[in-house]
Amino acid sequence: MKRFKDLRIWFGAVLTVLSFTQMVHSDQIPSAEHSKVEASPLEVATFAGGCFWCMEEAFDELEGVISTTSGYTGGHLKNPTYKEVSAGGTGHAEVVQVRYDPKIMSYERLLENFWRNIDPTTPDRQFCDVGTQYRPAIFYHNQEQKNLAEESKENLKKTSPFKDPIFTEIVPVSEFYPAEEYHQNFYQKNPLRYKFYKHTCGRKQRLKELWE
Numbered sequence: 001m002k003r004f005k006d007l008r009i010w011f012g013a014v015l016t017v018l019s020f021t022q023m024v025h026s027d028q029i030p031s032a033e034h035s036k037v038e039a040s041p042l043e044v045a046t047f048a049g050g051c052f053w054c055m056e057e058a059f060d061e062l063e064g065v066i067s068t069t070s071g072y073t074g075g076h077l078k079n080p081t082y083k084e085v086s087a088g089g090t091g092h093a094e095v096v097q098v099r100y101d102p103k104i105m106s107y108e109r110l111l112e113n114f115w116r117n118i119d120p121t122t123p124d125r126q127f128c129d130v131g132t133q134y135r136p137a138i139f140y141h142n143q144e145q146k147n148l149a150e151e152s153k154e155n156l157k158k159t160s161p162f163k164d165p166i167f168t169e170i171v172p173v174s175e176f177y178p179a180e181e182y183h184q185n186f187y188q189k190n191p192l193r194y195k196f197y198k199h200t201c202g203r204k205q206r207l208k209e210l211w212e
Contacts, residue, residue, distance in 0.1 A: 042066055043102050045110050046073060046139040046173050048093040049118035050126025053186040053194060054203055055096035058117040064105025069097045070179040070186075073139055074171065082180055088131040095139065097176055107145060111152040114138065119206055120156070123167035128201040139173035146170065162210055 049055045052070035059068050072085050075092030085092045098110060118136045119126055126134045138153075140146040149170045157166060178184075187194040198204060 042099050043107070044141055045098045045100065045107060045145065046095050046141065046176065047098070047110075047114045048074070048095045048135060048137040048139065049114065050094065050129050050134045050136070050203075051197075051201070052094045052096050052179065052183065054198060055117065056185065057187045058113060059096060059098050059110070062100075062105060062109070062113060064101045064103075066099045066101060068099075070183045071095055071097055071177050072179065073174050073176045074137065075174070080177060082183065085133050086131075088133050091132070092177075093133055093135050093137055094179075095137075095176070097178075107148055108152070111138070111149060115152070115156055116211055117207065118168070119210060120160075120166045120168045121162065121164035121210075127203045127206055135169065136167070137169040137171060139171060141173055146172075 047055060047059075049058075056068045056070055059065050071094075072080050072090075072092035073095050075085070075090040077084060077090040077092070080090045080092055084090050085094065100110065120136055122136070124130065124132045124135050126136060138145075138149045140149055153166060153168065153170060160166070182189075
């Protein structure tokens with residue numbers, strides 16, 4: 001009986017090996033290389049446009065944007081808190097980091113959306129928020145993003161509906177620190193408070209004045 005049991009185990013193992021071999025040769029199991037080809041890698045863009053609550057809303061509505069994360073970059077302090085950044089001494093800017101599918105959403109389109117949702121004429125201020133932590137900026141992740149951002153800025157200088165100079169920075173991204181959890185998706189979690197802030201800050205009114 002024991003011998004018969006051992007034989008079944010051996011025979012089952014042989015069948016498993018043969019089945020796996022057949023699957024590999026019949027392409028039922030994709031190779032690692034094949035999986036890489038099939039994958040659709042996401043890309044990352046980082047923008048500063050004042051209050052990151054508002055910038056999250058501005059990018060979340062775009063098709064092809066997978067996620068937005070409020071956070072801080074461009075400063076010198078490790079692991080800054082909102083209290084430290086908002087005090088203006090860390091060198092960081094409030095930013096939104098955008099993860100997007102380049103097959104659906106281009107970086108050029110993200111840049112267009114960025115300009116339309118900021119006041120590019122103020123160097124260290126956005127609407128009612130004042131200080132270097134609210135400076136408008138494009139934080140590029142690679143040379144291609146830098147080139148496209150600079151080209152976009154030059155085009156805006158030629159075609160902008162306003163006469164004031166453009167102060168928006170184009171600088172390399174530094175270490176990104178996600179903001180505290182209560183800041184993430186704030187406009188969705190606290191809609192009444194968010195709408196009150198956005199209105200009293202004059203963001204919508206100033207954008208209409210600039211772009212319409």
